Amino acid sequence: MGNTVIDAHNVNKVYNPDTIPVYAINNVHLHIEEGEFTALVGPSGSGKTTLLNLIGGLDKPDQGNIVINGVDITQLSPGELIEFRLKNIGFVFQSFNLIPVLTAKENAEFIMLLQGAKKATRNERIGQLFKEIEMEDKLNSRPAQLSGGQQQRVAVARALASKPKFVLADEPTANLDSKSASNLLDIMARLNKEEKITFLFSTHDQRVIERAKRVITLVDGKITSDTAMVDTNILHAEIK
Amino acid sequence: MWLIKLAWKNLWRNKTRTLITMAAVFFAVILSVIASSLKEGVFENLVKNVVSFYSGYIQVHKTGYWDEQILDNSMEKSTAVEQKLMRQKNVKGIAARLESFALASSANITKGCLVSGIEPQNENQITSLQQKIIKGQYITDNDNAVLLAQGLAERLQLNINDTIILIAQGFHGSTAAGKYPVKGIVKFGSPDLNDRTLFMPLAAAQDFFSAYGMISTYVLSLTNPDLTEKTASAIQSTTGTDYEVMTWGQMMPDVKQHIEADSNNMKYVQGVLYMLICFGIFGTILMMMVERRFEMGMLVAVGMKKGKLMFLLLFESVLTVFTGCISGIIASIPLVFLLNRYPFRMGGETAKAYERFGFEAIFPTSTDASNFIQQGLVVLVMGLVLSLYPMYRVWRLNAVAAMKR
8 A cells, every 4th residue: 555645534515605506526535646647537516626726626516525745625714725736736637728829838837836946956957857758859849849748748747846745636648639638647646656656537539548547536526436456567478 | 126026927918908997097198187177277277367468366455445445445555565465475466456446448338347557577577468569669667658458549549659549437526537648458368357457557547537646456476376365364463454365266266166167077087097097907907807717716725825826816906007007197198288289279168258257268278297196006006905895806816716617
């Protein structure tokens, strides 16, 4: 057993509680350990993004506790939550969300700048990350000069730059073609394996689901299945 | 530092929007400066007209003269009184006058006129009378000649070196009569003065009216016209109750009221202008907020403190508004000076109405530096106050809601 990164207990999120209540998240219990590569799947409206928002401290549950790395984030003030997110969580969004006026390097080091990291530290980390995402030659390119896949890779670099405890990725491959998506998944899987970075994705994408080590299915805000996937590489190795 | 760099880069991410905002501020400052300069300029010009045409900023008479303007209410010209007046800090110059009415004639034409006995040099310092000469020469202390206002000269069909006959009632009921050569012709912007005024040296006037050593008025010019009321009070307290000290506003209350009404109208115009400026700037701010809402949500989501984001937006606004302001002030300087040199000239009934009050029908701008600074600051403050709106929106920002497409 590794260290617990996410521990959610009895989490509920209800919209319109006074009129027609809609249970976006209904009594969810979730436990994720360091180094996991987990996919959160389910149909549209099943509550995947809401659950990611709650775990990421972007939204507050109406009931229950969410403990991240030993800190109950439901007890934090909005200001403390921002600080917590900055130090502990990396975000990858569906539509990349790079800052258009900054170069790829500046976008990637943005979180480190917010953290007050020194230039030398930033340069070292960004250099290393851009090597990982195979974009060393695009450091000074603006987002508009990059393809969707390249932009998402920069977004991943941005999420990882400050060495967060885990990365939340909301439909990271939704806007990518299959080659770019496959590329991105390779990079994330490698980072997960080599740097032990914990990933939690929400996704519809079968390619992501196939690469996940664990798949959690959410329907109508409830976890209906939680399956550890067989790593075919390990299986092949054992057979041999 | 990186935040300032980011603000600078953000300014140019949407050049059109930034330039529209800067242009809104730029034109706002220009319009505001011109409106304010016009307001001040018109006011200054009207006062200057009133004062420099004839009245001066302050007049000192024997008590009761203003209510009954006859020679018998005149006073002795006194060096002691003149010294008292000159001791006042704000008094720049004094000119004594002996004024009364006479009947002027030439050949078979007759017209009533105001005879003003003046000290030519002192008078010139206050009303710039010499500059108003359009024909002939200015009078000196020892002349026994007159200056005629252009309208009066035309009515009497007189030219320089012609002779004018004057008949009047003199001091203490005596009869006054005399003939004088016309030494010069002066032109006034005020039709009233232009049609009925005649100037002669004080000694000649005293002789004509048999009012030897007498004067009716001391006319005062001031260093700082803004202190007119205060100076009048100070003079009144030193000269005592034998003399009445009157400001131009007291002598011409209807004119003062008219000027103030005009000035207030300009304030309303300026108020409407400020509102338009606010809408212009606010429109571009709203445009920016809509365009960048998602990004702001993302920035807060990834851990950017709202205070930093607010500072970023404020700095962007400051840069935009400040640039617009400075360029607006710079561009307005030549415009204001041009409109001062070549003022708007009214025509038709408005011009006639102005002339009836004795004013030149022009709208010059004031070139006072305070107009540029004040209006620049007003627009800058308006821009900065409006910039508080994006900051408020950031303060209230919900990252999840902001990132919903």
